[in-house]
Amino acid sequence: MLYLRLFFEFFKTGLFAVGGGLATLPFLFNMAESTGWFTADTIMDMIAVSESTPGPIGVNMATYAGFTTAGVLGTICATVGLVCPSVIVIIFVYKILEKFKGSSLVNNVFYGLRPAVAGLVACAGLQAVYPSLIRLSEISGLTSLLSAIQWEGIILFVALYFLIKKFKKHPIVWIAASAVIGVVFQFAA
Amino acid sequence: MNELFDLFLTFARVGGLTFGGGYAMLPMLQQEVVGKRHWATEEEIMDYYAIGQCTPGIIAVNVATFVGYKNRGVLGAIFSTAGMIFPSLIIITIIAAFLQNFAELEIVKHAFAGIRVCVGVLVLNAVQTLWKKGVVDKATMVIALVVFLGMLLLDVSPIFFVIGAGLAGWLVKKAGGAK
Incomplete structure (x- = not known):
């Protein structure tokens, strides 16, 4: 039961x-x-x-x-x-x-939906990744701004961005490599 | 029968390789479902995401059902969905049974911190593709930006943005057609 x-x-x-x-x-x-x-x-x-x-x-x-x-x-x-x-x-x-399918009503609605999906996914991605790049909660003035920036995260982000563009590998390759880098360089959770 | 098994395996791979929920799945779907298998076009995946946002259930499962049903009917829908949940069943059961403190392990925390950066980059790439397909003129540019900023700054359910964007698309086209 x-x-x-x-x-x-x-x-x-x-x-x-x-x-x-x-x-x-x-x-x-x-x-x-x-x-x-x-x-x-x-x-x-x-x-x-x-x-x-x-x-x-x-x-x-x-x-x-x-x-x-x-x-x-x-x-x-x-x-x-x-x-x-x-x-x-x-x-x-x-x-x-x-x-x-093919009716102008459905086509017109999807004409509006597609850019919305781009916006939604962009926002979801940003919200997931920003804590790895900068710790907003640690910013209390100009001096703490520098320490709030997660340099190792930003370097990995930029490096991956260009590597992924250049070498067309399966996403899991980059994920596995990033996991190893995270462990080796003791990335903060 | 073979294609059903293919659907199962492909979605098992998508489910098993995706870290971080529905939006993080997009790069995997583009790779496996659009690029390798041609089971759906880039535009169709976007439509499924939009619909998945405002229909009940997990978005990943909604997209799997769409692709499965489109290609092999009800059985296709069931096989794709089964594939999508299969890796979770195995992995989570093992963790829940033997590794209760899995998420607290230092090595897992560090690995996941690295993975999160990577998922961010993969999603950024996926968004660039979505942007090219979806933002075709000034009106769609405005819709994309309003949704992005609205989601970022307001505490409102995405459903409202999806419905609003659909309505806006319809109105813009209607006004344009009347000229």
Whole structure:
């Protein structure tokens, strides 16, 4: 019964969490309170692990929560529950889009959506990377500005920018190299 | 059957190699799904992202479902999504079972600090491609900048920007067509 309930709770989360992985957070806190499956502290662990392992953050959190609650079978119930609404909703959306494909209404809406996606992704990327380049919280005056700049991060950023342009390698090559550089040069988290 | 398995494997690779959530997945998708497999065009991936922002669920899964369904119907959608979540299931289960303090390990912290810089550069590259495809005139330039600054400075859900941008696109085209 626990398995069914896990599936159902995460199905609800998948259905109502709009806008990506971290949008599932409020639902997890709510779940912790109403079911007692895990504590708020465990959720903080889940975030830390989900963000430092590969894979979509929402899926990682559901897997972690499922395991904590009901072991290996729990991971499958929670994760499948989480993705089910997406699969169903997107298939419907795709069918509707196919029907109106080529209509000027859909084309005009996407004409506005595409630049918006560029803006959204640019902002998400910036928010993820800026703590590695500069520590805003440490700036309290002009003198602290210099110490707030993360030089090693900036050097790696610029070097990677030009290397990636010059050598067309699979992204994972650069990710692996950066992980090694981070360990060797003791990058601050 | 073969292509279904291909979908599973490709999305397993995308899921297993992506660090940092939906937006960080873009460079991998461009490499694997657009470049290598031609399962979707650059524009289609952008459309899926926009739709994924304002439909329920994880954006990565939404995009996987789109690509899978487009190429192989319902089964394709299921195989792509299964592929996308497969690496997470394995990796997280191992960590949750044996390495409870994984995220606190010094070596993991340093490695991830390096990875974060790299993901930033990869995303910057992906944005340059998106920008070239999406920003085609003055109106689209304004939309991109407003969304970027709005997301940066205001505490508002991205859904509002996506809906607003769609509306703006429609209005601009309509006004332009009436001239």
